[in-house]
Amino acid sequence: MIVAGTRVDLCGSPHVLDMVRDRLAGGKPLAIGSVNLDHIHHFGGIERSRLNLPDERPTHEWLLLADGQPIVDRANDLTGTKWPRLTGSDLLPDILRVAETMGSSVGFVGGTPRVHELLGKRLRRDYPAIDVVGYWEPDRTTVESPTLAREMAEQVRTAGADIVVVSLGKPTQELWIEQFGDVTGARLLLAFGAAADFMAGEVSRAPHFFSEHGLEWLFRLAMEPRRLARRYVVQGPEAWFRLRGAYLVADSDPSTEKKGTTAR
Template structure:
């Protein structure tokens, strides 16, 4: 893998361009690395652009970047519009790297590296199913703990710090943070360093996929950029506003990024790891 990662901005959100194998290597190389800031991994889709991109208006939804930021962010392309925009700007085909695409390989790496994982988000019932599946498919992987805070706890700074301290006490190397956007990214930035975890994966519904509570769209649906429609059909009440109200403006912001880049590739280079 190259020593640098190409970064561009889509709809105002930073996006790091990586192949699948390079993403797995970049993330797993940090599993046992306690030498610096934790690595936060985010999936950049239209929902992310809505919350954190150029159109975001809430001052509390800001993710800090740069060497003085509390967390080092790796921002992976997720969603067909983002992948298409990256292709138009760079003239190179880039894969979608959703958390659900990466998680099985990352769990295999964690098992082989003898590092522990934990999960923040979901329900106690979901955690029970998750524990059963991991015991069956990754018997050597240590699940250090699972935490299922409610919304009231997540809105309380003292409660969040107590959760982070408890995660640290359980010595979790890799933490799955499945709280939904924008809560999971903001939680990682504010409290992630307190957990002592080396890698924090902002992977949304991955805990439900792993536990078998929610099924992923068939490959042919995802390959045609229609996974959002599949999920909307399954969970219309929860996802209708995200996809039908917030999504169009985020899509237009991404399209404007492509138009802006037509005359000049605004690509950045960042160190890998």
């Protein structure tokens, strides 16, 4: 599905995990991101030159998943198929289990020392065999400096991370992956926002009722009104109207499943 110039790949979590296993075993590196109204606000229909992205096409490919409930609802309307809502927070535990099984190393970019301390305890408890090669806590100066941002990517490469979980928030995490993902040498790059915070227990996820009814945004707004009011109250409605122009396209890659047939 194309939404304001952004391709959204309609699939289920089994298909995502199959792709994760395939890319960890070889082939082109894969970057996975989530599309919601905030993503449309930042990236929908914006030319690559305006995002200050590299002229040379990166070697990694993107898999952009339907995260926000409005995205899923629009996909359901267009295809007549009930698609699942795929969030980084829901996928991360399963991907880490795949990493543990395959012996793949993991690094975390973004977050605070406290989050990393709590996350480390959670990983040692629930994923005792996982190989965590590093945690990076870049400040705004680092991620906004091309030189410092590249240096951090080179540190990730030196550490030997096969999977990099990038929690820098939109649009910073996607831009960092697009510009420096190849530099990291990682097989899998995950633009998963607050997923690591949720896993660490530093941030509470919305109760099931809110998530089930597409109201997770309302819960988060109530928890962090000062930080999120502009996103949900000002930017969200405009992005929602752009979503109405979404349309379907046939999958041009024969190696992937046909979209809009079966929600695997």
